[in-house]
Structure formats: C-alpha cells, structure tokens
Amino acid sequence: MLAYLVRRIAWGFATVLGVLLFLFLLFFMLATPDDIARRAVGEKAPQTVLDQWKANHGYDKPRMWNPESPADTMLFDHFRRMLTFDFGRSDADDTPISQRLRDGSGPSLAFTVPLFVLGLALGVGLSLFVAFFRDTYIDRATTVIAVLMMSVSTLLYIIGVQFLLGKLLRWFPISGFDPSPEVILRFLALPVIVGLLAGVGSDLRFYRTVFIEETSRDYVRTARAKGCGEGRIMTHHVLRNSLIPILTGVVMAIPFLFTGSLLLESFFGIPGLGAMTVDAINANDFSTLRVMVYIGSLLFIVGQIATDFSYTLADPRVRLG
Amino acid sequence: MESHVWVNCAVALLVLAALAAAWRLRRNVLWREAGRELWRRRPFALAIVGLYTLFALLDSVSWVDAAGAGVREPRSLLVRAFPADFQEASYSAPLADVEFYGGEPLTHPGAHWLGTDILGRDVFLQALRGARVALLVGGLTSLIAIPLALLFGVAAGYRGGWVDDVVVFVISILFAMPGLLLLIALIMALGRGPVQVCVALGVTGWVSFARLARGETLKLRELDYVQAARALGVSELRIVLRHVVPNLMHLVVITFVLTFSGLVLSEAVLSWLGLGIDGSWGQMIDQARDELSRDPIIWWNLTAASAALFGLILAVNLVGDAVRDVLDPRTLRERA
Numbered sequence: 001m002l003a004y005l006v007r008r009i010a011w012g013f014a015t016v017l018g019v020l021l022f023l024f025l026l027f028f029m030l031a032t033p034d035d036i037a038r039r040a041v042g043e044k045a046p047q048t049v050l051d052q053w054k055a056n057h058g059y060d061k062p063r064m065w066n067p068e069s070p071a072d073t074m075l076f077d078h079f080r081r082m083l084t085f086d087f088g089r090s091d092a093d094d095t096p097i098s099q100r101l102r103d104g105s106g107p108s109l110a111f112t113v114p115l116f117v118l119g120l121a122l123g124v125g126l127s128l129f130v131a132f133f134r135d136t137y138i139d140r141a142t143t144v145i146a147v148l149m150m151s152v153s154t155l156l157y158i159i160g161v162q163f164l165l166g167k168l169l170r171w172f173p174i175s176g177f178d179p180s181p182e183v184i185l186r187f188l189a190l191p192v193i194v195g196l197l198a199g200v201g202s203d204l205r206f207y208r209t210v211f212i213e214e215t216s217r218d219y220v221r222t223a224r225a226k227g228c229g230e231g232r233i234m235t236h237h238v239l240r241n242s243l244i245p246i247l248t249g250v251v252m253a254i255p256f257l258f259t260g261s262l263l264l265e266s267f268f269g270i271p272g273l274g275a276m277t278v279d280a281i282n283a284n285d286f287s288t289l290r291v292m293v294y295i296g297s298l299l300f301i302v303g304q305i306a307t308d309f310s311y312t313l314a315d316p317r318v319r320l321g
Numbered sequence: 322m323e324s325h326v327w328v329n330c331a332v333a334l335l336v337l338a339a340l341a342a343a344w345r346l347r348r349n350v351l352w353r354e355a356g357r358e359l360w361r362r363r364p365f366a367l368a369i370v371g372l373y374t375l376f377a378l379l380d381s382v383s384w385v386d387a388a389g390a391g392v393r394e395p396r397s398l399l400v401r402a403f404p405a406d407f408q409e410a411s412y413s414a415p416l417a418d419v420e421f422y423g424g425e426p427l428t429h430p431g432a433h434w435l436g437t438d439i440l441g442r443d444v445f446l447q448a449l450r451g452a453r454v455a456l457l458v459g460g461l462t463s464l465i466a467i468p469l470a471l472l473f474g475v476a477a478g479y480r481g482g483w484v485d486d487v488v489v490f491v492i493s494i495l496f497a498m499p500g501l502l503l504l505i506a507l508i509m510a511l512g513r514g515p516v517q518v519c520v521a522l523g524v525t526g527w528v529s530f531a532r533l534a535r536g537e538t539l540k541l542r543e544l545d546y547v548q549a550a551r552a553l554g555v556s557e558l559r560i561v562l563r564h565v566v567p568n569l570m571h572l573v574v575i576t577f578v579l580t581f582s583g584l585v586l587s588e589a590v591l592s593w594l595g596l597g598i599d600g601s602w603g604q605m606i607d608q609a610r611d612e613l614s615r616d617p618i619i620w621w622n623l624t625a626a627s628a629a630l631f632g633l634i635l636a637v638n639l640v641g642d643a644v645r646d647v648l649d650p651r652t653l654r655e656r657a
Contacts, residue, residue: 018494023506031510147642150634151582153589154628155606163613260643262501263590276551281505281594296499 008308010303016136017079018315019297024078027290033059033074038311040091054188057091057287070274092285100276100288101295107177108260108272111188115195116257122205124239130204131211142204142231157194158267166190168264175269191268195261208243214238243314255299257291325383325395327488335460347574355647362537363643369624369636377456399449409441415621430606434545436621438608447605448625457515457583458522465523467573470530471566477531478538486533495528504587508596515528515598518591522584530576534569541565548629570649578641589630602626 027036037053038045058077067074071276081088110156130142158294165176172189214220215238223233260274269275273292311318324474346352378400383397409428418430427433433625435444477488495503519562542548542565550560592603609623 014490015493015497018490020496022494026506026510028618042618071360139332147638148635151631153586153603153606153627153630153634155589155593155603156623156631159606159610159613159623167613257500259499277502277505278594281509281596284509286509289502289506289509293502295499296502297497300499 010307015301016298018084019294020079020082023082023290024075027286028063028078031286033063033147035290036091036100036284036286038207058088080144082291086292088241088287090285091287092283094279095290097291100145101273101291102274104260104271104273105258106272107179109257109268110179110184111191111265111270111272112257112260114188115192118192119196119199121202122123122200124246126200126210126238127207128234129185130208130240131215132230134212134215146201146208149197150205151262152198152199154194154263157197158263161190161194161268163188164255165193175267177268177270187268187270191264194268195264207242207246208247210242214242217241226305234267238279240277244311247314248307250308252300252303254306256296257301258299259296322397325385325387329382329384336378339391341517351537358647359643362647363640366636366639366643369632370640373452373633373636374449374456377452380450380453395448396571397450400446401412402444403443404432406617407432407443407446409433409437411435411437411439411441412619413441415444434554435625438622439612444622444625446640447600448602448629450600451602451605451629454515454588454598454634455630458519458598458601459584461516461519462522462526462584463577463581465520466527467577468529469523470527471534471569471573473527474534475538475561475565475569476532478535479557479565485535488531492528492531493524500525501587504591505594505596508591513596518588518596518598522587526580526584528573530580533572533576537561537569537572538565541568575641575648577643578637582637585634585637602630606630 009177028201033054034050037057037059040057041053043050051060061072061074064075070076074192082305084252085098087101089095090097090100100131112234114167126142128138162174165171169207169220174190177187178184212232214235219241220233220237223237224230228237258273260270262274262277264270265272265274266278277289277292280292346356379402380397383395383400384397397652407429410420410425413419413427413433413436414421415436416431417427417433417436419426421436433443433445435448438444438447452628472495473488473491478487504521505523508526511517511521547560547564550564555563587603588597589603589606591597592601593607597603598605603626604605605622605626609619609626612622
C-alpha cells in the first residue's frame with residue numbers, strides 16, 4: 001500500500017513536471033515573449049515600449065540558457081515559481097494571481113457544489129428509475145429524450161433559460177452574484193438549472209448503461225428468486241455494486257469544483273475562477289492562463305490518486321499494490 | 322495560385338479518397354454487412370448527415386467569375402444557387418417585404434425564408450453555409466488526430482519498452498491538462514484561424530483514442546495469427562500494417578463518429594469565447610445574444626443556427642450509436 005502510494009505520487013510529480021515543460025514550450029517557445037508583448041501593447045508599438053513591457057513582466061531574461069548564471073533563465077524561473085506556488089502578477093492588470101485565485105474559488109464553489117450534488121442526485125436517481133422500468137416505453141422515451149438533450153449546444157441552454165425564466169417570466173435575476181445568504185440562491189438558480197439541463201442527458205445514458213449491466217448479473221436473479229422486491233433490489237443490490245464506475249466520475253469531478261465553469265460563470269456574472277479565465281483570454285493575459293492550466297492539471301492528478309484510493313473503500317476486493 | 326483553388330483541389334482529393342476507401346471496404350463482406358445493417362437501422366439520420374455533407378461540399382467548391390461579369394471574389398456553388406445580389410441593408414424578418422427597422426422596401430421582398438442578419442445577409446444561406454465549417458471542424462480535426470493516435474498508440478502497444486513509456490508519459494501529460502483550457506491555450510499560442518482551431522482540437526483530441534489503440538494493440542499482438550506471421554518471418558512493419566492496423570479500423574470508425582458531435586459543439590463554445598471559425602453556427606448563436614435583448618427581439622438568426630446545429634448533432638449522435646452497435650464485436654455477440 002505504502003509502496004504503491006509512493007510510486008503513484010512519484011508518477012504524479014513526473015507528470016506535473018511534464019505539464020510545466022509543455023506549458024513552457026507553448027507559452028515561451030511557440031508564442032515568444034515578443035508575441036506576448038506585442039499582443040499586450042499593440043502591433044505598432046516601438047521596440048523600446050516592447051522591451052519596457054517585457055522587463056516589467058519578467059519576459060526579458062534569456063529563455064533557456066544564460067552563460068553567465070545558468071539559473072537566471074525563464075525556463076528555470078517558470079519551474080521554480082510554479083512549483084513553489086509563487087505565481088507572480090497578471091500580465092494584464094498587475095494584480096497578484098494568487099490573490100485572484102483565493103478570491104475566485106469562493107464564488108466558484110458556491111456555484112459548483114450545489115450543481116454537482118444536484119446533478120449527481122438527478123443523474124443517479126433518474127437512471128435508477130429508468131433501469132427499474134427497463135425495456136418499457138418509459139425507458140425508451142427517456143433514452144430518446146436524453147439523446148435529444150445531448151444534441152443541444154450549452155450556448156442554447158444558456159440563452160434559452162436566461163430568456164425564458166429571466167426575461168419573460170422574471171422568476172430569477174438574469175445574471176449577477178451576491179454572496180449574502182438571503183439572495184445568493186436567487187442568483188445561483190439560473191446557472192444551476194442550465195448546468196443540470198446541459199449535463200443530465202449524458203449522465204443519464206452513462207449511469208443507465210452501468211445499472212442495466214448490473215441488473216443482468218446472477219446475484220440480481222438470486223435476489224429476485226428469494227422474493228426480494230424490485231425496488232429494494234435497485235437500491236440495495238444494484239446501486240451498491242455500481243459504486244465503482246460512479247465513483248470514478250465523482251471523485252474525479254470533486255477537485256474541479258474549485259475551478260468552476262468557464263461558460264456558465266462568465267455568462268451569469270459569477271465572479272469565480274471560470275469567469276476569471278475568460279477575462280484572461282479576452283485580455284491576452286498569458287500568465288493567468290498558464291497558472292489556470294497548471295492548477296487544473298494539479299487538481300486532475302490529485303483526483304486520479306484519490307480515485308484509486310476510493311476504490312479500496314467502495315470495494316473490499318480491490319487491493320492496491 | 323489563390324487559396325480557393327487549393328481548397329477546390331483538396332476537396333476533390335478528399336472526395337476521391339473517401340470514395341476509394343468506401344470502394345475498398347465494400348469488397349470486404351463484414352464491412353458490407355455492417356453498412357447494410359447501419360442503413361437498415363438509421364436511414365433518416367444517415368440521409369440527414371448526407372444532406373449536410375452535400376451542402377458542405379457545394380459550399381467548398383468556388384471560383385471567381387470572368388472579368389467584367391459580376392463579383393470579383395470567389396463564390397461557391399451553394400452561393401451561386403441564390404441570386405447574385407441576395408443582400409439587403411440590414412435586418413428583415415422571415416418572408417418580410419420591408420426592412421425590420423425603418424420599413425424601407427427590400428430588394429428581394431418575400432424571398433428571404435429565414436430573414437436577414439445585421440449585415441443584410443440571407444440567414445437561410447448562412448445556416449446552410451455553416452455546414453461547411455462544422456464538417457471542416459469534425460473532418461480536418463479527425464484527419465489530424467486519428468493518424469497521430471494510430472501512429473503513437475500502435476507503436477507504443479506493439480513495441481513496448483521505452484517507446485511505450487514515452488508515449489504513455491506524453492498521453493498522461495496531455496490528459497492531465499483540463500481540455501477546454503488546453504484548447505484555449507493552444508489557440509492563443511498558435512493564433513486564430515480555421516486551421517489553427519482544427520490543429521488545437523486535434524492535439525487535445527488524439528490522446529483518448531491513442532490510449533484505446535494502445536490497449537487494443539497490446540491484445541492483438543498476442544493473438545495467434547500475429548504470432549504465426551512473426552514465426553514465418555514477416556517483417557515488423559508488414560505485421561503492423563497487414564495484421565494490426567486493419568483490426569483497429571472498426572475502432573477508428575466508431576471513434577470518428579462518436580467524437581464528431583463533441584468537436585462541433587466545442588467549436589460553438591470556442592466561437593462564444595471569440596476563438597472560433599468565421600461563418601460557423603457558433604458565431605451566429607454568439608451574435609444572437611445581443612439580438613435577443615433588442616425590442617422587438619430578433620429571433621430568426623438564433624433559431625436558424627440552433628436548428629441547423631441541433632439537426633446535425635442529433636443525426637450524428639444517432640448514427641454514432643448505431644455505428645457502435647453494428648461494428649463493436651461485443652454487441653454483435655449479444656445480438657447473436
């Protein structure tokens with residue numbers, strides 16, 4: 001177990017280094033510091049302005065090799081600062097990036113946690129229900145509806161829900177965010193509804209396949225033979241034995257609750273990390289984008305390791321080694 | 322040579338290649354059976370996909386009129402199916418006779434089935450032309466991603482050793498980065514444009530298929546006929562090309578169809594972030610955001626683009642499920 005943990009973490013660390021190297025190639029070699037500076041100060045800016053901007057934002061060092069002091073390069077700086085979580089300042093407005101990460105994760109969590117919990121309950125509940133009625137018209141109709149819902153672009157869900165519930169019926173504010181507990185739910189309602197609509201189709205199909213596969217197993221037949229009710233079979237036998245595939249998705253999703261949703265946050269004006277990333281894209285803010293990709297991959301690797309360990313909790317037969 | 326000539330040549334080449342591939346597959350009885358079964362299951366969805374492909378091809382072949390005869394920029398076959406000056410000053414409602422704001426008479430009263438957009442372009446024509454961008458996104462990306470995935474996946478699975486280690490490491494690096502963010506980062510580093518978008522989608526998209534191809538190759542490598550070929554002294558390259566890759570082709574087809582809709586939907590999201598391809602349905606939807614807040618609202622642009630997008634994605638999703646059922650040996654066994 002311990003040996004496995006050490007090996008897993010070592011592999012994870014190697015992957016982090018790989019991600020950092022990839023980011024360096026992308027943001028320092030493919031898009032050169034000159035490109036980045038030119039996008040920030042404008043195409044026609046004179047060379048002195050360009051050099052000034054590069055000096056201010058730390059893009060003026062040698063990229064990979066500095067004969068005078070080998071540690072004083074952008075490659076070394078990039079690795080050192082990312083690994084010590086010293087993210088520096090934004091290219092666009094000079095605010096400290098770590099400060100913005102702290103400010104943004106709160107609103108992101110306020111939006112993603114309810115969406116995640118409701119989405120999981122809706123997905124698993126609906127598919128248990130559908131699997132209970134497998135091969136009936138209820139099942140077939142729901143599967144068709146799921147395919148229909150999967151085929152609609154998220155953009156259309158956003159526009160449609162905003163227009164229908166926000167503008168025509170005036171049930172909820174169209175967009176905005178207010179962290180005070182009395183009104184926060186009113187602001188979160190629309191993005192959560194859109195998130196549920198956009199996700200439920202594929203969730204339903206995935207979980208339904210899992211449950212249907214499980215209901216064709218021998219122990220289900222045995223349970224039925226000894227007189228167990230169908231409802232009890234679904235909740236006590238099928239659901240418990242389907243935990244492994246469900247866990248894979250769930251544990252993997254938890255770390256990403258922090259980073260929020262690019263599309264929904266910026267559309268509904270939630271000042272989370274997703275909206276921050278969209279702002280960074282629009283402002284050509286490469287340093288923030290770099291940090292977001294890095295944080296995202298870090299969370300993914302942590303999630304992967306956590307998933308493996310959650311298997312041992314859900315299924316006593318699984319031994320890691 | 323000008324760019325539209327290159328595009329015409331590329332389209333002709335692609336159509337010929339597709340026909341040749343279909344001809345080859347028809348000679349194999351298993352593929353022929355699968356094709357027949359697919360057509361039996363999903364005739365309508367296949368026909369709709371075919372219709373979209375037709376519009377996309379019609380819009381891909383373009384040429385410039387002879388000097389002195391009309392417009393000096395290349396116009397496609399699809400555009401030529403409509404009147405040459407099919408253009409108004411600004412918005413007009415579907416089948417309207419006058420402009421939406423101001424009430425000036427239109428040059429083509431009642432001819433714009435789905436109205437015109439802010440620049441006075443016919444929305445019906447724009448929606449049809451979006452098919453070209455959608456198929457470009459799905460097709461060009463697959464042309465980039467699938468060969469890449471096959472090359473690395475098969476090499477890793479067949480050779481093992483350090484090749485496998487390197488490929489698995491690269492795959493896990495790309496897999497660790499959040500998909501949409503990586504996509505955005507790539508497009509920002511590469512610059513904006515249709516080819517750049519497809520390259521970025523290809524770089525992010527080849528990973529999962531490479532994993533699949535690697536796993537499948539690991540299994541195929543141990544099969545008796547591969548061992549027999551090796552014992553007979555067949556060269557490694559020939560074993561891979563004759564015995565391994567053909568047995569991955571069903572996975573190629575399944576992956577191509579199943580990822581297609583995801584690619585087109587990603588382009589819509591990218592359009593909304595301002596990183597999309599000109600003329601796509603995503604851009605039409607993006608424009609419509611402002612139009613819905615006007616009073617009275619402009620609904621036809623959004624409706625046309627969404628309906629066109631929905632129709633293609635739904636048809637491809639339905640075909641994709643059927644393709645998987647028809648080609649996957651596991652479901653075949655269940656049917657028997």
